[in-house]
Amino acid sequence: MPQLEQVEFFISQLFWLGVFFVILFTVLTYITLPKIRAFLNQRDDFVKSHISKQDELIKKAESIIENYEAKLTEAKNQASQIINDAKDKALKESEDLIKATEEKIQHEIKQTEERVAKEKDTAISELNDQLKDSATNFLSKVTNIEKGNINL
């Protein structure tokens, strides 16, 4: 077995093993591994920072949604109030109109009644006058007859 027979190369093998192992260990320890670690850390930091940024953004979005909903309810309330106001106003206006119209009608009825009454009065007084006249006439005629100088 060459492993145990070639004793003359033991020192050579140990020497070169030592040389290369030390070279490998030194370069890996001081150059390669720190580089890899720095690279991985950088990426981890990047991911972590983005996760925290994302949390921030989610919070912001939630506050925006809250704000939006609050404004929406406010706007809805305002809208229903406006509608109610408008309804009330319209109702009042129509009631006012009806009232005014009724009053006007009542007024006109009253006026008409007054006018009718007045006309009735004048008519009656005229009639009275005429009656008086005719009565006087009649009377004078009657009295004339009694006096004898009657011409029928």
Add this chain to the structure above:
Amino acid sequence: MAKGESPLKQFEIQPIVDINFLGFDISFTNSALWMTITTAFILIFFTVPFLKAKKTNSISDLYPTRMQVAAELGFNFINSLLADTVGKEGKKYFPLVFTLFMFILFGNLFGMIPYSFTFTSHIIVTLALAMGVFIFVTVLGFVKHGVKFFSFFVIPGLPVYMLPLLIPIEIISYLSRPISLSVRLFANMLAGHTLLKVFAGFVSALGFFGILPLVFIIALTGLEILIAFLQAYVFAILTCLYINDALHLH
């Protein structure tokens, strides 16, 4: 494989450049070559995708490229492995476990390339790695706990008369850790590659019917790739467990 060659020939060390330093033979061998390739590959694979990465806040620069995703996969794999076994304190030992895992993993995987060389199939290499882990963990235990580290060998809640029996057992099991750790990796690599070579020998020996062992070694190659990964994983997770033991004792 040429006729008459042993299936173990693939494990032979062949010097490429003879180097002699203070009387020690430190020739650059095929083993060292594949260590070079493994080291270079790991460094390129994990460093290059992140060279252009700069500080930025734009999202398009944060999308990982394909190569970055691949590198991240390895990074996160070892990261979670350490977090699961050791916990938060394990972060300090991340580079060590990462280096061990990647070095063994790509050593094993490059060993699966035909005509390449598997340096993890050599007991001296795996033993050196395991001893390194063992010594590191022991020193770590003493640094963290001082003399109290010896209480690691005393299982809590045990009757006193059992201690003379169990303390030696605990010490032996502790001392055998580097051996089991190294032999496990070495033997798996050795056995897998030897088996592949033996069956590859059948392919040429059986002529037309060589197609049967050929199908078998294709399936076996898949299994070996799994084992290459698994053994690197086992080595890494045991290192994590040993670190955990050293930090928390029981």
